[in-house]
Amino acid sequence: MDVSQYLEIFIEETKEHLQSLNEHILVLEKEPENEATINEIFRAAHSLKGMAGTMGFQKMQRLTHDMENVFSEIRNGKMKATSDLIDVLFKGLDVLETYLVNIQSEGTEGDYDSQDIIDALNQILDKGSGKAATSQAVQKPNDTKKAVADTGKYKFLSISLEEHEKMAVAKAASLNLNVIGLTVYIQEDCMLKGARAFMINRVLEEHGEIIKLHPSAQDLEDEKFDFDFSAFIITNETPDKIIEYVMSVSEIKEVVADYIRLDENEFNTYMTAIKQDEEGTSAPKAPKELDSLKEGGPKQPKQTGKPVANRSVRVDIEKLDVLMNLVSELIIAKNSIVSSSSAFDQQANPEFFDQIEYLERITSNLHESVMKVRMVPIESVVNRFPRMIRDLSKTLDKEMELFMTGEDTELDRTVIDEIGDPLMHLLRNAADHGLESREERIKAGKNPVGSIFLDAYQDGNNVVIEVRDDGKGIDVEKVKKVAIERGVITPEQAERMSDKEIIDILFVPSFSTASKVTDVSGRGVGLDVVKSKIEALGGEIEARTKKNVGSNFIIRLPLTLAIMQALMVKISSEKYALPLGNIQTVENVASKDIKIVNNTEVLDLRGKLIPIIRLGDILDCNKGEDKDELFVVVVKKGERMAGMVVDELLGQQEIVIKSIGKFIKAHKIISGATILGNGEVALILDVNSLI
Amino acid sequence: MQIIDLKLGQELYGIDIRYVNSIIVMQNITRVPKAQPYYLGVINLRGEVIPVMSLRRRLGLEDDVFTPSTRILILKPDDSSESVGLIVDEVNEVVTLEDDSIKKVNYDEKDEKAVFSAGIGKNGDELINILNVPAIVSEKNV
Numbered sequence: 146m147d148v149s150q151y152l153e154i155f156i157e158e159t160k161e162h163l164q165s166l167n168e169h170i171l172v173l174e175k176e177p178e179n180e181a182t183i184n185e186i187f188r189a190a191h192s193l194k195g196m197a198g199t200m201g202f203q204k205m206q207r208l209t210h211d212m213e214n215v216f217s218e219i220r221n222g223k224m225k226a227t228s229d230l231i232d233v234l235f236k237g238l239d240v241l242e243t244y245l246v247n248i249q250s251e252g253t254e255g256d257y258d259s260q261d262i263i264d265a266l267n268q269i270l271d272k273g274s275g276k277a278a279t280s281q282a283v284q285k286p287n288d289t290k291k292a293v294a295d296t297g298k299y300k301f302l303s304i305s306l307e308e309h310e311k312m313a314v315a316k317a318a319s320l321n322l323n324v325i326g327l328t329v330y331i332q333e334d335c336m337l338k339g340a341r342a343f344m345i346n347r348v349l350e351e352h353g354e355i356i357k358l359h360p361s362a363q364d365l366e367d368e369k370f371d372f373d374f375s376a377f378i379i380t381n382e383t384p385d386k387i388i389e390y391v392m393s394v395s396e397i398k399e400v401v402a403d404y405i406r407l408d409e410n411e412f413n414t415y416m417t418a419i420k421q422d423e424e425g426t427s428a429p430k431a432p433k434e435l436d437s438l439k440e441g442g443p444k445q446p447k448q449t450g451k452p453v454a455n456r457s458v459r460v461d462i463e464k465l466d467v468l469m470n471l472v473s474e475l476i477i478a479k480n481s482i483v484s485s486s487s488a489f490d491q492q493a494n495p496e497f498f499d500q501i502e503y504l505e506r507i508t509s510n511l512h513e514s515v516m517k518v519r520m521v522p523i524e525s526v527v528n529r530f531p532r533m534i535r536d537l538s539k540t541l542d543k544e545m546e547l548f549m550t551g552e553d554t555e556l557d558r559t560v561i562d563e564i565g566d567p568l569m570h571l572l573r574n575a576a577d578h579g580l581e582s583r584e585e586r587i588k589a590g591k592n593p594v595g596s597i598f599l600d601a602y603q604d605g606n607n608v609v610i611e612v613r614d615d616g617k618g619i620d621v622e623k624v625k626k627v628a629i630e631r632g633v634i635t636p637e638q639a640e641r642m643s644d645k646e647i648i649d650i651l652f653v654p655s656f657s658t659a660s661k662v663t664d665v666s667g668r669g670v671g672l673d674v675v676k677s678k679i680e681a682l683g684g685e686i687e688a689r690t691k692k693n694v695g696s697n698f699i700i701r702l703p704l705t706l707a708i709m710q711a712l713m714v715k716i717s718s719e720k721y722a723l724p725l726g727n728i729q730t731v732e733n734v735a736s737k738d739i740k741i742v743n744n745t746e747v748l749d750l751r752g753k754l755i756p757i758i759r760l761g762d763i764l765d766c767n768k769g770e771d772k773d774e775l776f777v778v779v780v781k782k783g784e785r786m787a788g789m790v791v792d793e794l795l796g797q798q799e800i801v802i803k804s805i806g807k808f809i810k811a812h813k814i815i816s817g818a819t820i821l822g823n824g825e826v827a828l829i830l831d832v833n834s835l836i
Numbered sequence: 837m838q839i840i841d842l843k844l845g846q847e848l849y850g851i852d853i854r855y856v857n858s859i860i861v862m863q864n865i866t867r868v869p870k871a872q873p874y875y876l877g878v879i880n881l882r883g884e885v886i887p888v889m890s891l892r893r894r895l896g897l898e899d900d901v902f903t904p905s906t907r908i909l910i911l912k913p914d915d916s917s918e919s920v921g922l923i924v925d926e927v928n929e930v931v932t933l934e935d936d937s938i939k940k941v942n943y944d945e946k947d948e949k950a951v952f953s954a955g956i957g958k959n960g961d962e963l964i965n966i967l968n969v970p971a972i973v974s975e976k977n978v
Contacts, residue, residue, distance in 0.1 A: 474883065477883065719866070763869075765870070766869075804885065805868065805885055805887060806878075806885070806886065806920070807918060808875075808887050808889075808918065808975075809872065809878065810871050810872055810875075811868045811869065812868075812869045812870035815868065815869065818866070818878055818885045820880050825864055827866065828866065
């Protein structure tokens with residue numbers, strides 16, 4: 146069956162339904178009487194079952210069917226959503242997710258058999274409602290018979306057949322075959338009615354030949370019909386049998402069918418015509434629709450002929466990558482025009498410079514638009530966390546709650562794809578190591594239910610995600626002890642290290658303070674993996690902690706990965722780019738104002754002492770003469786500030802970030818390179834890592 | 837085997853042509869602080885940033901003196917990997933060597949630079965030291 150063109154839609158929508166089920170079942174657990182939630186669950190489960198059925202994924206269909214039975218009982222008030230039941234339902238969702246993953250990667254559901262869950266569900270059903278549940282996803286064809294009296298439903302009767310179609314009817318009658326007309330009503334909440342119609346036609350074709358479809362096969366495929374369509378079929382079967390076959394496709398509301406007979410006059414006319422025809426050309430003219438259906442549906446250039454109501458387009462991320470690359474190239478080209486235009490006299494060519502300015506504006510806007518297209522709300526990653534925390538709460542036997550804010554904060558798609566795992570890891574850490582056991586919390590006078598917070602917000606050119614808990618905080622002494630034991634630091638070093646530096650050891654590879662290795666976290670790969678992942682995304686992570694108040698992991702990520710605004714500076718004779726997002730101010734400072742405190746150079750910046758970093762020294766640049774006046778670029782990271790000494794300011798520029806490759810090593814503050822207007826390469830300095 | 841025949845001072849070296857993507861004239865090199873000493877920095881090759889290495893420094897010879905005949909060979913150590921530039925004094929020609937004219941040389945074990953040679957080829961009267969490109973690019977042999 147060719148439903149592959151629907152597979153992507155199926156996967157996307159199944160994901161959405163599963164997510165919706167996860168969320169609503171969580172709500173249901175807290176508010177078992179919430180009717181809106183139950184209805185929502187029922188709706189999602191029902192659509193899921195229907196779609197799985199359409200696509201021929203039977204295991205999925207069967208499992209959702211049984212889950213739906215349970216939801217139906219809950220909805221009818223015959224059962225209560227107990228914690229046991231919720232557990233089973235979640236297990237069911239997990240299995241469905243596994244199926245989906247398999248379908249996505251291999252195209253099939255895989256071997257996993259969900260019988261145990263189905264049994265568990267049925268057991269609960271039996272117990273809960275006191276009646277046996279059917280465990281097979283079979284629709285009852287008898288239901289439809291009730292409606293037979295309603296002749297208004299026999300829409301096919303009012304469809305007039307064309308000459309050649311009547312001829313086919315007459316011929317069939319002469320061969321003692323039945324001609325049956327039928328009208329199929331698809332359920333109004335059906336998601337893929339085009340696919341549904343396609344399946345029905347397949348079923349019909351198995352039992353006969355379709356001579357007419359109304360609307361046409363093409364319209365059916367393009368979903369250009371309401372929820373019903375009619376068909377005429379030549380078959381050996383009776384109308385009742387045909388109804389039964391069609392009803393075996395799920396999401397069918399109703400089917401009506403009856404024999405089609407021509408009156409005698411017409412029959413005789415056509416029979417004579419057929420006879421004449423056979424004498425002339427031997428092959429009878431095949432009805433048009435039949436032809437096209439036999440070829441597996443008309444293969445016209447695929448139109449996404451959906452109604453205009455849908456205003457969004459699904460685009461492959463690779464296409465967006467290509468677009469982003471082209472925009473990058475454009476910006477480099479623009480920069481080189483700007484740089485060569487500096488040779489012209491601005492007074493003499495005012496129009497030229499107007500146009501250049503215009504070009505700069507357009508490329509900036511273009512970049513911004515492409516960037517926005519690539520932005521996805523962080524919600525798509527974090528919405529699975531409430532469920533995870535619930536599960537953790539059970540496995541760890543700790544009561545806890547997750548509070549999330551800023552789910553609508555947007556990040557580049559590439560970042561979104563990668564950020565899920567690190568966040569999950571931090572949340573697990575918070576649940577496992579951060580939060581105390583219930584008894585400890587009561588002893589400490591805290592709310593026995595622990596809280597974990599996940600806050601996302603935009604801060605300048607960065608997006609900040611904080612994972613916070615109100616647990617016992619990081620035990621600095623313990624970290625110190627373990628670090629010495631593991632040989633990460635020497636006892637002497639430990640003496641001299643500040644608490645902050647000790648906490649940073651947590652990010653050193655293969656360091657885990659969990660005294661007990663649990664299933665949840667502490668498998669040796671830990672925060673160092675989180676850190677390297679976040680750094681690979683151009684971000685950074687910082688830990689803060691307060692004893693008995695809790696820990697806070699702060700992740701900063703760049704809004705965009707490819708293009709940014711930078712301040713171009715000269716250090717010695719070399720050009721460098723400083724990301725504008727971090728820069729607070731640029732100061733012109735007399736060198737005598739820089740004082741030495743505790744062996745470090747500091748500057749009194751309007752009442753605040755900030756450390757001074759001479760970039761030239763760090764980057765091993767050639768030393769120039771000492772100057773009386775210095776340019777100090779003031780950079781801020783979180784609460785901390787520092788001043789970077791540079792030799793010359795070259796101005797602000799939009800730069801395209803390029804990697805310098807894996808072969809060459811570089812100072813850690815070099816985060817990449819960019820190509821300047823004149824073709825030279827300038828390195829990008831991630832000054833944040835110096836603060 | 838086809839090799840690109842190149843010169844460092846008076847000595848001839850060869851690089852298997854399969855590794856060579858292009859040969860370009862000397863460019864402005866941007867120094868990269870704290871890079872390995874034999875990496876002189878990065879260049880812009882048609883919009884891509886590519887690290888360039890001094891073959892002289894890598895082989896422990898005297899430092900380069902850039903002349904009009906100095907060239908950068910753009911190499912791809914393997915199909916999937918990134919490109920890397922190799923600065924040489926002079927590129928001569930492409931020569932074809934028969935496999936049996938290439939001899940493995942038993943260097944002194946202590947000579948850590950030995951891994952950089954894939955063998956000595958004979959082209960007429962001339963001997964060509966064929967370079968082991970993966971070893972030159974790889975970090976293990978520092």
